[in-house]
Amino acid sequence: MSLESIRYERGRLEILDQLLLPLQTRYVKVQGVEDGWKVINKMQVRGAPAIAIVGCLSLAIELLKEDCSDKKVMRQEIEGKLNYLVSARPTAVNIKLAADDLINLANSLSADENVTANDFKERFIKSIENMLIKDIEDNKAIGKFGCEAILSRLEGDSHVRVLTHCNTGSLATAGYGTALGVIRSLHAAKRLEHVYCTETRPYNQGARLTAYELVHEKIPSTLIVDSMVSALMHARNITAVVVGADRVAANGDTANKIGTYQIAIVAKHHNVPFYVAAPLTSIDMALKSGERVKIEERPDREMTHIGEHRIAAPGINCWNPSFDVTPASLITGIITEKGVFTPDKLYEEVPK
Numbered sequence: 001m002s003l004e005s006i007r008y009e010r011g012r013l014e015i016l017d018q019l020l021l022p023l024q025t026r027y028v029k030v031q032g033v034e035d036g037w038k039v040i041n042k043m044q045v046r047g048a049p050a051i052a053i054v055g056c057l058s059l060a061i062e063l064l065k066e067d068c069s070d071k072k073v074m075r076q077e078i079e080g081k082l083n084y085l086v087s088a089r090p091t092a093v094n095i096k097l098a099a100d101d102l103i104n105l106a107n108s109l110s111a112d113e114n115v116t117a118n119d120f121k122e123r124f125i126k127s128i129e130n131m132l133i134k135d136i137e138d139n140k141a142i143g144k145f146g147c148e149a150i151l152s153r154l155e156g157d158s159h160v161r162v163l164t165h166c167n168t169g170s171l172a173t174a175g176y177g178t179a180l181g182v183i184r185s186l187h188a189a190k191r192l193e194h195v196y197c198t199e200t201r202p203y204n205q206g207a208r209l210t211a212y213e214l215v216h217e218k219i220p221s222t223l224i225v226d227s228m229v230s231a232l233m234h235a236r237n238i239t240a241v242v243v244g245a246d247r248v249a250a251n252g253d254t255a256n257k258i259g260t261y262q263i264a265i266v267a268k269h270h271n272v273p274f275y276v277a278a279p280l281t282s283i284d285m286a287l288k289s290g291e292r293v294k295i296e297e298r299p300d301r302e303m304t305h306i307g308e309h310r311i312a313a314p315g316i317n318c319w320n321p322s323f324d325v326t327p328a329s330l331i332t333g334i335i336t337e338k339g340v341f342t343p344d345k346l347y348e349e350v351p352k
């Protein structure tokens with residue numbers, strides 16, 4: 001079993017085709033930005049951080065092959081290719097923020113007369129490669145802070161039962177994961193009694209990917225159908241819910257996988273703390289609230305079929321939004337690599 005969603009060395013990028021998991025482990029070569037756009041849009045690679053990292057690495061691969069001596073031309077091409085990559089999926093903000101940072105870097109390298117075209121290329125590609133390392137460091141810090149936050153609400157050394165949704169692990173990031181990173185940290189601290197993961201229809205990130213990661217690491221876990229969340233909270237004493245994020249607005253409203261909003265409502269009803277785990281690269285401080293988040297709608301076939309097998313009546317209309325927005329009022333805390341913030345304090349307290 002491989003949990004490495006991204007395989008990269010300079011000049012070579014492969015991604016684990018997550019459409020084939022858990023039954024097949026197959027890596028797909030990414031040889032430029034067109035390949036990068038395709039594997040993101042088809043969800044062969046998915047997860048807000050992984051989308052940003054793979055998209056930018058696909059640009060690094062393409063740039064390395066180019067023999068360009070004109071920095072201004074390079075800068076222009078970089079901007080165009082990054083804007084193209086951002087268009088692959090609209091809801092997660094990570095790739096947009098990464099593109100903005102990289103365009104700013106390209107502008108400053110292009111304007112600096114002491115920087116040669118080769119220096120430009122080297123420093124630009126290095127900046128993208130650093131995203132891989134930083135993402136894992138951020139996730140380890142998220143795991144630590146999230147573990148501390150959940151345990152701080154308990155007395156003694158009791159063990160916790162956690163519910164999570166979708167996939168936020170090594171298959172959604174460069175490694176370790178965000179919400180699943182919190183779960184890994186609780187497990188490492190020997191304080192995790194059990195984790196429940198939802199199947200997360202229709203792409204089944206939970207049943208196919210999160211379950212895959214949990215089984216691989218022998219973390220005590222149970223898969224539940226999305227519609228079981230209320231019954232689970234009624235029947236089992238769930239300590240906390242921890243989910244990921246695709247775009248957190250400045251007021252703490254959070255866009256995440258479809259179904260997150262209703263889990264937050266059920267958690268509120270049962271007085272179960274509801275945490276969002278997300279790196280700062282998932283926080284869109286330019287967005288005042290979740291009202292205006294663009295929610296991606298995906299093809300009907302992702303609902304009506306599992307693989308080649310049709311499971312819905314031919315001719316039925318479908319509505320397939322890939323995300324929903326959980327209002328800040330339902331969120332206990334936002335766990336980042338810089339600490340845990342209540343939604344009302346996020347804008348003023350998160351380091352800019």
Ligand SMILES: CSC[C@H]1O[C@H](OP(=O)(O)O)[C@H](O)[C@@H]1O
Pocket residue numbers: 046047048049165166167168169172173178179205243244245246256257258322
């Ligand atoms: C670590 S962020 C993962 C985030 O992305 C997932 O969406 P998708 O699988 O469509 O890329 C889901 O919303 C997760 O919470």
